[in-house]
Amino acid sequence: MKDKYDLIIVGSGVLGTFHAYHALLKGMSVAILEKNSKPEGATVRNFGQVVPSGMDRKWQDFGKESLKIYKDIQSQFDISIRQNGTVYLASNEEEMQLIEELHEINISNDYESTVLTKEQCLAKYAGLRADYCTGGLFFPQEVTVEPSKMIHKLHQYMTQNLGLDLFMNTTVVHTEDKFSEVIAATSLGKEFTASKMIICNGSDFKILYPEIYNNSDLIVSKLQMLQTKPQNNYKLDGSILTGLTIRRYESFEECKSYQSIKAKEDPGSFEKKYGVHILFKQATDGSVILGDSHEYASAKDVDSLGFDLNMDIDNFMIEEAKKIIDLPTYEIQSRWFGMYSQCKTKDIFEHTVDENIHIITGIGGKGMTGSAGFAKHTIDKIFNT
Template sequence: MTHFDLIVVGAGILGTSHALQAARLGKKVLVLEKDNFPTSATVRNFGQVVPSGLSGRWHRYGQRSVQLYKEIQAEFDISVRANGSVYVASDEQEWQLAHEAEELFRDKAYPTQLLSAEETLARHPYLKPSYVKGSLFFPDDVSVEPDRLVHRLIQYIQQKYGVTYLPNTAVLDCQPTAEGVEVVTARREKYYGQHVVVCNGSEFRLLFPDLFASSGLVVSKLQMLQTSPLPNVTLAGNILTGLTIRRYESFEECPSFARITTPHQYEELKKWGIHLLFKQAMDGSIIIGDSHEYATADRTDELGFDVKEHINELILREAERIVEFPVIKIARAWAGYYAQHPDEILEREVAPGLHIITGIGGKGMTSSLGYAEEKVKEWF
């Protein structure tokens, strides 16, 4: 059969989330992925699912996503671990923001707890006492394995809902017809969908070049590192630091955020968009990062494919200021790229039933399931 209720172009977390939500409504779904498996932003991140870092509707989508992740994990292992997140303040400004954020999240009914320096170090003994002013703990945040989650989720929607998944299937054209939207692949196969949603990052320039040129998309390049397995170190959940408190949008809502200043030791880090996160993978290794360099989507090549050693050195130098364990035991380093948009996400209806949804930025792993649930219910 070549007719579907929903065809998804792109099997990253955003596309797979739309497929899942349509399948949960009993719709017939096809997912087309140009590569052997998803290889872009979805698998090149920390695997931190943190509604605590988001504000507005994205926080709400993140809360719903966490609920769905946990429900799926209860019946099918997609690598979800419910260990929470802690944001560690290192100075008075960050500690003040933590206090204000605790009050804001209490109003949002998202559980959180302020921890003194002593309480923080008791829970996280690998932190250096000289760094810790206090922390803000979010028990409902979760961790996932970025190189495993989407693959397991694709298996889940195939097995539970009968979703058709075709990897190594590049899409050449999407056009509205009397039968819905016609999708043509590189093998000249044709599929028809009542709705087609294109969720393939900045790659939609190949399908809709004029729209792409005027889209306003920006691509961010991130550098991350991963240690060798550290069998004597156990991180209790996601570890986010003072630089993250100074960066994440949830803290921008705090009354004193506009008045914070940049300490001298942060100036070079801020230049490269560096904020320190630590997340332990299931094999005991620890992912550390990250940095941010930006280019408009039509100039992405200027970001380069190299990993800048200077940025990695800055990341590791700051990491050594924060933690006791040996961050120099680096097994690998990589750059990830994700598309983002000034309007929070790029949503375009090219024709009736033909949608482009991309540019979700760093919110994808946390909020895609909740966001897609709302969009799919609109369509059907």
């Protein structure tokens, strides 16, 4: 433990970790303080799909930078990155129109994508149903990660190679900005000092600054996901996103036909009520992760989302998934939910407390894809480099 750090990060999830990463690359001394024995939030409770293709133009730039960062680290140290691409599968002519329009936008944005015919999709993705697929849009540069492994491997790389000091089971209960330094006091009576501090964990933010938290425009989304048993002698490459995803993701909102197509949707449908869109990703053990759904509450009312799993949502997602891909088995070995916070009015929550304590959270579903690139931009801004 050093007497004083250049930067303290509160929260060891992907957003906080990549802020630490970029500060370390600039030669700074950095400590991450994490209240749990390991990250437990959205960083490990997600699909592990890194998909800049689904983001609006601003965040797609951050996502493209993230891809470079992930691949650079993977070339030095295995953090579970696999460059196996992303495909959006259209189920009808409307969705096909949207992916063709997005492809044209990608050309102008210099982001590689390829329109696939129905026959090409059926040949590329085993078990894909001919009565579902109309065509697809493929992004070859995009990657998948194993979320249960990636953050731990990244921490290992950073502590061994970049000099990160990582303190787990370290709960920050009070912070103070003395202008010449900031202090993070822990529940065990230890004090960590630094030049600057960034709080990247929503629950720590809630504890440390409850008034700011309760008056923020943060909302929390609860997502349900499932994992099949390993699929024998079956391979499904990359991230598989489908028609409901095309109708949901921000990037498609830039398409000229988007608003007219959305206007035709049934606002009372089950998928609308629970924000369902169907995703597939095969894990390294051969199992397939599928989902997901979205239920929302304001940050101060997060308990209203409950801690149970809505089996109607799970059953709906399984039945919809069966209409898309014939997997060898749809026997489920695990079910879970994740929660992430996002802003109603902004794309991320940023708040400066005094001069040297910064709250950066509420990245929403963009965390795995956008954090690496966004954090680089933020560290440059905070340290004026």
